[in-house]
Amino acid sequence: MLMEKRKEHTMAEKPKVADYEQPAYTSKYQNQIDSAMNTVTNREKFAYDPLKDANYQALAKVYSKQGEQAAQNTMADAASLNGGYGSSYGIAASQQARNDYNQQLASQIPALQEAAYNRYVNDYNMNLSALDALRTADDSDYGKHRDNVSDSQWRFGADYQGYRDDVSDSQWKKNYDRDVYESDRNFNYQKSRDAVADSQWAQEFALQKKSAAGRSRGGSGGGGSASGHYLGSKSGKGSSSNGGSYSYDPAKLAAYKAKEAAQKLSKMKKKK
Helix, strand or coil: CCCCCCCCCCCCCCCCHHHHCCCCCCCCCHHHHHHHHHHHHCCCCCCCCHHHCHHHHHHHHHHHHHHHHHHHHHHHHHHHHCCCCCCHHHHHHHHHHHHHHHHHHHHCHHHHHHHHHHHHHHHHHHHHHHHHHHHHHHHHHHHHHHHHHHHHHHHHHHHHHHHHHHHHHHHHHHHHHHHHHHHHHHHHHHHHHHHHHHHHHHHHHHHHHHHHHHHHHHCCCCCCCCCCCCCEEECCCCCCCCCCCEEECHHHHHHHHHHHHHHHHHHHHHHC
């Protein structure tokens, strides 16, 4: 039996985990996130100081100028009533004019404080929004990184499964080739044994034939039957003491060998 010729297949190399590993994630926003977080969490408590408020300083200049102008006008009016001379009344009236404008400036402080607080809250909300935007951008980058890691893990799994499939196929081929080899070996061995058996049978048949012929010629009283697989025919002629003579029948021999060959072939198919 000839072994089937199979196409050679190069087995895939075993994949290495290191070839599929992704570098550790490093955020390009981390420094900005840390700075924004520090701004939000460590901001100073709200406190209002008009002297540090630019809006108050601007109004103070306006009210101070207007108050000084009003004081001068009041002093001039008082002098005109007194013949052009100054008086204690004029001085008091001019100071009162200044105080009026100072009071008007002071009355603006609550509104200025509320405006400053609103700026404080708005500034906090803007910083918080900036922090959220940085976090969103960082989360997006990290999500892409995790996608790359997942893709690499999937590729490793697929390649490793392919490698394992190749190993299984290789093992199956080895087992198949071994089975074919053993089958051929057993067939050839059985064939040689059959040849030996056929040779031994032919020799035994020849001896039986020779023995039968000798007894036929000797005419002895022994009934001499053909033992084993003697394939001849017994003639009715001859004395009753030797039971007749034997002759070789080629047709019966051919039929017997054909039957024996069919039985051997059947046994071989069952073994395979």
